[in-house]
Amino acid sequence: MWNYLYAQWLEEREEEIKIMRSFGCFVGAFFNPEAARSIQNKDNEESNVKLSEDEFDAASDYVIKSNLGRPLVEKTKKKKRRLKLK
Numbered sequence: 487m488w489n490y491l492y493a494q495w496l497e498e499r500e501e502e503i504k505i506m507r508s509f510g511c512f513v514g515a516f517f518n519p520e521a522a523r524s525i526q527n528k529d530n531e532e533s534n535v536k537l538s539e540d541e542f543d544a545a546s547d548y549v550i551k552s553n554l555g556r557p558l559v560e561k562t563k564k565k566k567r568r569l570k571l572k
Contacts, residue, residue: 517545
């Protein structure tokens with residue numbers, strides 16, 4: 487029983503990883519379309535993206551700068567109203 491539950495949990499995590507990877511390729515396609523194509527290339531499983539240190543630093547700086555102006559998502563607390571009993 488536990489093996490079945492673990493296998494299901496593991497399969498769900500693998501699906502989430504695939505979704506995150508495809509979303510990362512989608513976002514990366516705006517910055518570097520050639521790299522995104524090479525990552526998504528399913529014919530060649532061993533394809534790797536090679537970036538120099540300068541290219542990696544430029545990409546990370548771009549992502550950091552693009553996220554600086556965005557506000558953090560914060561949940562606002564709703565005030566609970568109490569009923570006054572007469």
